[in-house]
Amino acid sequence: MLNYTLRRLMAVIPTILILIVFCFFLMRLAPGGPFTSERPLPPAVMKNVLERYGLDEPLYVQLWTYLKNIILHFDFGPSFSQKDRTVNDLIAQGFPVTLTYGFFSALFVLALGVPLGVIAALRHNSFWDYVMTGLAIFSQIFPNFVLAPIMVLLFTLSWGLLPGGGWNGGQWPYVIMPAVALGTSYMASVARLTRGSLLETLSAGYIRTARAKGLPERTVLIRHALKPALLPVISYMGPVFVYMITGSVFIDIFFSTGGIGQNFIDAAYTRDYAVILGLAILYSVLTFALLLIVDLIYAWIDPKIRSGL
Amino acid sequence: MRAKKIMSSPEFAQAAAEEMINSRSFWADARIRFFKNKMAVISVTLLFGLVLFASFGQFFAQWSYEEIDWSVLGRVKEAGGPSLENGHYFGVDELGRDLYARVVQGSRVSLLVGFLAAIIAVCIGATMGAIAGYYGGRTDQIIVGALNITLSIPYIIFFVVWQAFFGRSLMQMILVMVIINWTAGLLIVRGQVQTLKNKEFVDAARMLGMSDAKIIFKHILPNMLWVIVIYMSISIPEMIMYESLVSFLGVGIQEPNTSWGALISEGAKTMTFGTLWQLLYPAAFFVIAQVSLYYIGDGLRDALDPKERS
Amino acid sequence: MTLLSVQDLSIRFRTPDGYVHAVNNVSFDIEEGEKLAVVGESGSGKSQIALAILGLLANNAEASGRILYKGQNLLDLPRREMNKIRAKEISIIFQDPMSSLNPYMTVERQLNEILELHEGLRGRAARSRVLEVMEAVQIPDAKNRLKSYPHEFSGGMRQRIVIAMALLCRPKLILADEPTTALDVTVQAQIMHLLEDIQKEYGSSIMLITHDLGVVAGFCNETLVLYGGRVMERAGTAAIFAAPAHPYTRGLMRAVPNIHDPSATLQSIPGQPPNQTRPLVHCPFAGRCGDSLEACFDILPELSPAPHQRACIRAVEELT
Ligand SMILES: Nc1ncnc2c1ncn2[C@@H]1O[C@H](COP(=O)(O)OP(=O)(O)O)[C@@H](O)[C@H]1O
Numbered sequence: 001m002l003n004y005t006l007r008r009l010m011a012v013i014p015t016i017l018i019l020i021v022f023c024f025f026l027m028r029l030a031p032g033g034p035f036t037s038e039r040p041l042p043p044a045v046m047k048n049v050l051e052r053y054g055l056d057e058p059l060y061v062q063l064w065t066y067l068k069n070i071i072l073h074f075d076f077g078p079s080f081s082q083k084d085r086t087v088n089d090l091i092a093q094g095f096p097v098t099l100t101y102g103f104f105s106a107l108f109v110l111a112l113g114v115p116l117g118v119i120a121a122l123r124h125n126s127f128w129d130y131v132m133t134g135l136a137i138f139s140q141i142f143p144n145f146v147l148a149p150i151m152v153l154l155f156t157l158s159w160g161l162l163p164g165g166g167w168n169g170g171q172w173p174y175v176i177m178p179a180v181a182l183g184t185s186y187m188a189s190v191a192r193l194t195r196g197s198l199l200e201t202l203s204a205g206y207i208r209t210a211r212a213k214g215l216p217e218r219t220v221l222i223r224h225a226l227k228p229a230l231l232p233v234i235s236y237m238g239p240v241f242v243y244m245i246t247g248s249v250f251i252d253i254f255f256s257t258g259g260i261g262q263n264f265i266d267a268a269y270t271r272d273y274a275v276i277l278g279l280a281i282l283y284s285v286l287t288f289a290l291l292l293i294v295d296l297i298y299a300w301i302d303p304k305i306r307s308g309l
Numbered sequence: 310m311r312a313k314k315i316m317s318s319p320e321f322a323q324a325a326a327e328e329m330i331n332s333r334s335f336w337a338d339a340r341i342r343f344f345k346n347k348m349a350v351i352s353v354t355l356l357f358g359l360v361l362f363a364s365f366g367q368f369f370a371q372w373s374y375e376e377i378d379w380s381v382l383g384r385v386k387e388a389g390g391p392s393l394e395n396g397h398y399f400g401v402d403e404l405g406r407d408l409y410a411r412v413v414q415g416s417r418v419s420l421l422v423g424f425l426a427a428i429i430a431v432c433i434g435a436t437m438g439a440i441a442g443y444y445g446g447r448t449d450q451i452i453v454g455a456l457n458i459t460l461s462i463p464y465i466i467f468f469v470v471w472q473a474f475f476g477r478s479l480m481q482m483i484l485v486m487v488i489i490n491w492t493a494g495l496l497i498v499r500g501q502v503q504t505l506k507n508k509e510f511v512d513a514a515r516m517l518g519m520s521d522a523k524i525i526f527k528h529i530l531p532n533m534l535w536v537i538v539i540y541m542s543i544s545i546p547e548m549i550m551y552e553s554l555v556s557f558l559g560v561g562i563q564e565p566n567t568s569w570g571a572l573i574s575e576g577a578k579t580m581t582f583g584t585l586w587q588l589l590y591p592a593a594f595f596v597i598a599q600v601s602l603y604y605i606g607d608g609l610r611d612a613l614d615p616k617e618r619s
Numbered sequence: 620m621t622l623l624s625v626q627d628l629s630i631r632f633r634t635p636d637g638y639v640h641a642v643n644n645v646s647f648d649i650e651e652g653e654k655l656a657v658v659g660e661s662g663s664g665k666s667q668i669a670l671a672i673l674g675l676l677a678n679n680a681e682a683s684g685r686i687l688y689k690g691q692n693l694l695d696l697p698r699r700e701m702n703k704i705r706a707k708e709i710s711i712i713f714q715d716p717m718s719s720l721n722p723y724m725t726v727e728r729q730l731n732e733i734l735e736l737h738e739g740l741r742g743r744a745a746r747s748r749v750l751e752v753m754e755a756v757q758i759p760d761a762k763n764r765l766k767s768y769p770h771e772f773s774g775g776m777r778q779r780i781v782i783a784m785a786l787l788c789r790p791k792l793i794l795a796d797e798p799t800t801a802l803d804v805t806v807q808a809q810i811m812h813l814l815e816d817i818q819k820e821y822g823s824s825i826m827l828i829t830h831d832l833g834v835v836a837g838f839c840n841e842t843l844v845l846y847g848g849r850v851m852e853r854a855g856t857a858a859i860f861a862a863p864a865h866p867y868t869r870g871l872m873r874a875v876p877n878i879h880d881p882s883a884t885l886q887s888i889p890g891q892p893p894n895q896t897r898p899l900v901h902c903p904f905a906g907r908c909g910d911s912l913e914a915c916f917d918i919l920p921e922l923s924p925a926p927h928q929r930a931c932i933r934a935v936e937e938l939t
């Protein structure tokens with residue numbers, strides 16, 4: 001297990017390095033830059049600016065400095081567009097916000113999706129199955145960027161129950177809507193997946209064996225069926241996390257939470273290389289970390305994989 | 310021995326391949342099953358309506374989608390609502406532009422991007438899947454590795470970075486979406502090909518000295534047509550959603566051109582001002598498209614997927 | 620002493636295309652210590668009878684008739700009461716050892732939970748009991764393999780574990796549903812020997828479901844022949860092999876390849892399995908029977924009285 005973890009980590013680090021190098025060159029080679037605007041700067045000023053950000057040096061030197069600073073000092077350099085701010089500042093400010101509602105959103109996805117799916121599977125072909133079909137369609141047609149405005153329309157503008165944006169230090173009324181809007185469609189997918197997977201598991205031979213042992217149905221479900229039924233759900237959480245990271249960019253913008261998504265899009269507008277690159281790296285590391293965690297949990301639960309590691 | 314001989318005869322190969330490819334009853338049965346599905350039929354009608362709307366809707370518009378109606382500008386809330394009298398059937402947007410014309414234009418862009426990106430992506434995915442499944446070994450490893458990397462990229466991040474540096478034309482957008490989604494249907498085609506490639510008619514074709522490319526494109530992929538169709542039906546709404554999300558974030562389609570996502574975004578920004586129609590019209594079109602594509606996909610799956618049948 | 624009495628058992632399944640009548644008015648008894656073989660081609664309803672005894676039928680099943688065990692009708696027993704009988708008094712060995720063990724649980728836990736449930740045994744007491752049974756089913760190095768998962772065992776070993784599970788509480792009746800079908804021929808023989816030894820030692824009754832007549836001949840003292848969910852013939856195994864008295868049984872015998880006579884060809888019974896979507900109104904075998912008369916398509920023959928029971932309107936002497 002430990003071996004496997006290390007091996008996976010060893011594979012992730014080069015991938016991220018390659019990604020950094022790739023993004024780095026992609027950005028430097030792209031036409032235009034942060035300091036090209038409609039009104040060109042006077043050459044002297046331009047030279048000054050380039051020097052200040054180290055952009056006058058050869059590319060490979062720039063890359064080397066960049067990498068060195070990240071690895072040795074965890075320093076992503078200064079922002080190009082926001083004076084006197086470093087990328088680290090922006091991340092330190094925005095990332096905890098994104099992480100907070102992201103965590104609650106994931107919690108919401110699992111804590112509601114799994115039980116819903118289980119109920120639907122146990123009450124197969126009943127009212128709950130309609131609920132499930134409804135949820136499936138709902139999640140298809142109300143992705144987070146349609147759901148969020150509708151939620152604001154209802155909960156803020158019509159009923160005045162929840163604030164329609166802002167963060168306010170992460171007080172819970174401010175966390176609810178971002179978390180729910182981000183998670184709802186994945187919650188529905190998780191519920192549907194749980195339902196299907198549990199139904200399949202319940203028809204497995206070993207469940208019949210468990211019943212033939214004389215175990216009460218609740219024990220059959222909890223002891224024998226739940227774990228295998230949840231395995232597909234766990235592996236689905238990998239892509240869900242990737243989607244949620246994506247979705248957080250939208251949530252940050254729509255709810256003005258002050259999360260990193262806002263910085264990311266702003267940086268894209270202003271071509272602030274340093275910020276884009278820094279955040280892209282952060283998003284990638286986060287993605288790989290979450291995928292790795294999902295894989296490890298899966299491997300840990302499934303004895304067939306565990307013993308093969 | 311006799312079996313071998315029959316199998317290697319050109320007639321056999323021809324017959325076997327034709328049977329699998331044209332298997333008339335398969336597609337005919339599927340069609341019957343599909344048209345028995347009421348929701349699917351309604352959805353096809355709706356979608357057809359949307360396509361007509363996107364194609365010919367502008368002939369009924371009183372304004373172009375870029376034109377500003379100065380007479381309502383500044384009092385959009387009072388005078389900009391949907392009305393038949395001034396020709397703004399869906400009202401006007403915040404800048405006084407005709408929302409009907411803009412929704413027509415937005416439908417065009419969204420449908421075009423969604424369909425093109427999905428079709429291209431699934432074709433690439435299916436071909437890659439067929440290659441991976443057919444050759445196996447190294448080739449397979451490389452393709453599956455690339456798939457895993459692609460799946461672990463948060464697509465918005467990629468999208469934003471790409472658009473930020475290569476501009477935001479429609480072509481670029483389709484290109485990025487294809488890059489993000491080139492894996493659609495790959496795994497299932499790969500799995501199917503792995504089983505198919507050992508079937509007699511492929512053996513026969515190989516014995517006849519057909520090239521690999523010819524076997525893949527003439528004998529294997531046609532048998533996978535149903536997978537491809539299903540995956541397209543799943544990918545189209547997904548692509549429409551990507552496009553809308555990106556446009557919503559303001560890094561997609563550029564003004565004055567527009568799309569459903571961009572329109573929904575504008576509507577959402579202004580809904581606090583009481584101009585709800587700006588949100589509801591585009592959202593309704595988006596929702597209708599997604600619902601009907603959902604049911605079409607569902608119907609196709611039921612009609613085509615052998616696992617779902619029986 | 621009669622241990623279990625199946626009376627007029629019918630099982631049908633609700634499906635989108637109407638009912639499937641899998642078992643039709645089947646009656647038979649199992650005596651204490653008896654080894655009863657239930658034979659018939661696949662789809663003849665053998666497994667459903669076994670499942671019905673333990674109340675394990677699928678959700679879409681409807682069973683009627685009676686299954687009497689110790690004076691109670693198992694078909695009416697509430698789940699709570701049925702749970703006390705399962706594994707403790709009547710246990711079952713399923714056909715496929717690959718799917719009948721939980722892949723996510725150690726073998727020890729899967730065995731232990733039976734003891735804990737029915738006998739309140741835990742810890743060391745449970746372990747020694749488990750080891751005892753695992754040794755009885757001849758699992759080598761059992762002690763060190765308790766913490767293993769099913770996928771770490773071969774098919775034959777897994778089936779031994781499944782058998783151990785069925786033996787754990789020394790049940791009165793063991794339902795063995797094709798216990799060797801999924802295994803290699805050599806392993807099949809070992810498992811059958813094992814079952815035989817254990818049956819002798821424990822004195823349990825066995826209902827052995829199989830379509831392998833060779834197994835029947837060597838192992839069971841009574842044989843019941845099923846076709847289309849209906850009993851065709853029932854008698855002592857020796858009597859049935861010496862003088863099969865039903866055209867279907869005769870067909871089955873002919874279908875067995877004879878190892879002593881290489882020139883004898885394997886004959887399969889021509890024709891389609893019976894249509895189960897309608898209730899039976901005539902002999903289900905009539906359509907495939909070489910000896911059928913017109914009357915066979917009108918009458919549903921009843922089982923003749925013991926000892927050699929048969930359900931055929933034609934006299935034994937007239938059969939080909
Ligand atoms: N859940 C079910 N729904 C419908 N039909 C079923 C179901 N389970 C079993 N059957 C039918 O019951 C018949 C008898 O099955 P079974 O007892 O398993 O046969 P076998 O003699 O091979 O063990 C089969 O024709 C099968 O199709």
Ligand SMILES: [Mg+2]
Pocket residue numbers: 665666667796797
């Ligand atoms: Mg069976």
